[in-house]
Amino acid sequence: MAANNLEKCRKIVGAGVNYWNFVQQTGGKAPVQPVIFLKPTSSLVTATNDLAKDVVLIPKIFQNINFEAELGIVIGKSGKNIPKEKAFDHISGYCLSLDMTGMEFITKARENCLPWALGKAFDTATPVSAVLPKDAFNPNDVKVWSKINGVTKQEESTKGMIFSIPELVEFISSYMSLEENDLILTGTPAGAGKVEENDVIECGLGDVVSMKFVVKREN
Numbered sequence: 197m198a199a200n201n202l203e204k205c206r207k208i209v210g211a212g213v214n215y216w217n218f219v220q221q222t223g224g225k226a227p228v229q230p231v232i233f234l235k236p237t238s239s240l241v242t243a244t245n246d247l248a249k250d251v252v253l254i255p256k257i258f259q260n261i262n263f264e265a266e267l268g269i270v271i272g273k274s275g276k277n278i279p280k281e282k283a284f285d286h287i288s289g290y291c292l293s294l295d296m297t298g299m300e301f302i303t304k305a306r307e308n309c310l311p312w313a314l315g316k317a318f319d320t321a322t323p324v325s326a327v328l329p330k331d332a333f334n335p336n337d338v339k340v341w342s343k344i345n346g347v348t349k350q351e352e353s354t355k356g357m358i359f360s361i362p363e364l365v366e367f368i369s370s371y372m373s374l375e376e377n378d379l380i381l382t383g384t385p386a387g388a389g390k391v392e393e394n395d396v397i398e399c400g401l402g403d404v405v406s407m408k409f410v411v412k413r414e415n
């Protein structure tokens with residue numbers, strides 16, 4: 197397993213609404229181009245396989261938060277305007293990630309056409325696994341799954357993405373440089389939802405990697 201190099205991550209780029217089954221579930225329209233947002237690196241928390249330490253904190257400002265299990269892409273070679281044919285040359289590995297979301301904020305932001313940032317930015321809003329080398333599994337067809345308190349909530353292949361990994365890299369890098377150690381979150385499949393204090397979130401990428409986080413409330 198490659199060393200976890202996300203401590204050197206300088207930005208996290210998220211893709212929203214990027215699974216066909218998510219669009220079907222929510223009854224919304226499929227986006228015509230990727231829906232992109234940024235998260236601060238202060239939201240990162242790396243899984244240690246110790247539930248006493250692997251904690252997601254609901255910030256005081258939110259009543260509850262949503263979990264979203266996702267495939268994360270780690271950039272290995274910086275680039276701008278990367279064509280999709282070259283995208284995999286710029287990727288060094290993948291991780292499992294949770295894109296924790298203050299849904300009450302995002303729902304209001306959507307209604308008022310305001311940015312999502314404050315709903316995606318809180319401390320511990322981006323739990324991640326160790327980074328896996330890019331040849332560890334096929335990222336184009338790996339099952340993204342999650343369970344809450346042992347009950348399966350999400351289970352869908354990355355084949356179900358609306359915009360593929362190369363398409364996301366091409367699109368994002370047409371707006372900003374993607375730099376070494378940047379993390380791209382590729383969106384979550386259907387089944388994402390609310391968690392409350394003391395819930396245990398377990399998620400994985402097939403049988404390649406998994407992690408567990410317990411939900412606590414900020415004091």
Ligand code: MG
Binds near residue numbers: 212264295381384
């Ligand atoms: Mg997400």
